[in-house]
Amino acid sequence: MEDEQIRPFWRVAGFAVRLTLLVLLLAGAFLVALSVTPSDRTLGEFRAALEADRVSRVVYRPQEGGVSRLVWSEGPLVWHEVPGLLTGEGPGTYPVEQFRRDIHTIPGRVVREGPERDSRGIFPNWPFLVPVAQGAWTVGVAWVLALLIMIGSVPRLGNRWAWFWLFTVGQIGAILFLLLEPRPIWRGIGRERAAGQEPSGEPEPRSRLNVRLGGGTGCLLSIAVGIVSAIAAVGLGMLMGLLLG
Incomplete structure (x- = not known):
């Protein structure tokens, strides 16, 4: 029973x-x-979103002193990416130092993307x-x-x-x-x-x-x-x- x-x-x-x-x-x-399917935006639009405090999360990948990949969200459902970022020095680059200055007001919302992202076999x-x-x-x-x-x-x-x-x-x-x-x-x-x-x-x-x-x-x-x-x-x-x- x-x-x-x-x-x-x-x-x-x-x-x-x-x-x-x-x-x-x-x-x-x-x-x-x-x-994984963000819409294309410019670097200027990213900075404008930062100034307007619309950015809820930033994912970036540094390479050779510059940001080689930059994705951000404005809420959990809306994602954007700045395509075509170059590394090194010269036009078309986004130095990591400048990036850190830009996001200094939201450090807790920033995630650094490393090679371990694709290393789970x-x-x-x-x-x-x-x-x-x-x-x-x-x-x-x-x-x-x-x-x-x-x-x-x-x-x-x-x-x-x-x-x-x-x-x-x-x-x-x-x-x-x-x-x-x-x-x-x-x-x-x-x-x-x-x-x-x-x-x-x-x-x-x-x-x-x-x-x-x-x-x-x-x-x-x-x-x-x-x-x-x-x-x-x-x-x-x-x-x-x-x-x-």
Whole structure:
């Protein structure tokens, strides 16, 4: 009797954790998609935005004494970039010293971008690059927790190796896992069946054909999913850029 009373609580708690992680990852992916497709602006427009206190975040990359990449946001949804910045000395450059003088009033909103941005190997960068305050560690922790949940479970649609490749090379495997495992999230928690039967919250049957992805198939699928997700992110960012101006 006690087990029957405790079981629904854990099912509700597990569903709540799953839904929370999914919302965090979806929000993080959306914000990252917007930040990777900034609209073009001039250096003068950047300085004007600074003077008007419209800049909420600045990401820059120094190189050879100059700023080689400069991206800034005016709120979490609107991102701009100054294209064509040259390094070294001469016209078309933006010396780091001048940049630091320009942003002296907002030092807490400035992030220096280093080579480690692209150094995670097969692991996705985007959960750790969410461009809002505390966003990177929050979404990063959500991604790690989703990975640990996957490793500690028995997935329905594919084995752990298949999901591992989708989590890493596939980029959005964590989102797909939380959506689909152990049962599609839109089906809710499920209700207890009649006595003697398994609760409906248990994993759904794999499929009518009883097909379950293996590691090799998951690896190949992850490549396609990674390409599609990258194209979708760029498309979403461009669309939102047009809508938000």
